[in-house]
Amino acid sequence: MTAAPGRPSVTDLDDAVELLRALASGVRMSIVIELRDGPLFVNELVSRLGVAQPLVSQHLRILRAAGVVRSERRERSIAYELVDDHLAHIVLDAVTHVHEKH
Numbered sequence: 001m002t003a004a005p006g007r008p009s010v011t012d013l014d015d016a017v018e019l020l021r022a023l024a025s026g027v028r029m030s031i032v033i034e035l036r037d038g039p040l041f042v043n044e045l046v047s048r049l050g051v052a053q054p055l056v057s058q059h060l061r062i063l064r065a066a067g068v069v070r071s072e073r074r075e076r077s078i079a080y081e082l083v084d085d086h087l088a089h090i091v092l093d094a095v096t097h098v099h100e101k102h
Helices: 010-023 026-035 042-049 053-065 086-100
Strands: 069-074 077-082
Touching: 010 026, 010 053, 010 086, 026 042, 026 053, 026 069, 026 077, 026 086, 042 053, 042 077, 053 069
Parallel strands: none
Antiparallel strands: 069 077
């Protein structure tokens, strides 16, 4: 089925659903918010979020598989960063929307 002009295709909508599914976790949303100002190492995310390292690593794997974050080895550590700034806006807009309803 072809999308009408100016409307997303079914494939694009399905891909967007998968992206939102990857973001559908408080820890993953927090990671995205923390990464909005630049790359961080896992230990920095652990410290900022107050979450155990294995849990942060698990969530980073999900975000990486979804194309939300990318990683870069820097000597013995791996730095993570957002693939693009739009993702932080999506998360922050959702938080703002919920906050405005209260």
